[in-house]
Amino acid sequence: MTGDRSQLINFVHKFLGTVKFGNDHVAKIMGYGDYQIRNVTISRVYYVEGLGHNLLSVGQFCDSDLEVAFRQHTCFIRNLKGV
Numbered sequence: 306m307t308g309d310r311s312q313l314i315n316f317v318h319k320f321l322g323t324v325k326f327g328n329d330h331v332a333k334i335m336g337y338g339d340y341q342i343r344n345v346t347i348s349r350v351y352y353v354e355g356l357g358h359n360l361l362s363v364g365q366f367c368d369s370d371l372e373v374a375f376r377q378h379t380c381f382i383r384n385l386k387g388v
Contacts (some may be wrong), residue, residue: 306334308356313338316352324353332356345382 306324307313315344316338319347323331327332332353374381 306351306356306360307340308358308373310336310351310352311338312340313352315339321351324351351376352386 306307313336316336318336321334321337323333325331332355334351335354336352337349338352340347361380366373369383372381372383372385
């Protein structure tokens with residue numbers, strides 16, 4: 306999820322419902338698109354109005370045969386071949 310519409314390519318504007326966060330705040334999901342980071346494309350990333358940070362689902366990455374690792378200020382995402 307991202308609150309920055311400009312980060313998404315192939316954007317589809319479509320109200321998809323709402324999302325509720327841990328602080329009970331509710332926000333609208335106003336569409337989805339592809340998010341490209343260097344040579345990697347993350348598909349169907351939701352655009353959530355007013356979201357101040359990008360939120361990633363580690364479980365969805367793992368289900369897609371990707372590995373996720375965290376260090377002090379960095380998150381690494383790579384395929385199972387280490388790329």
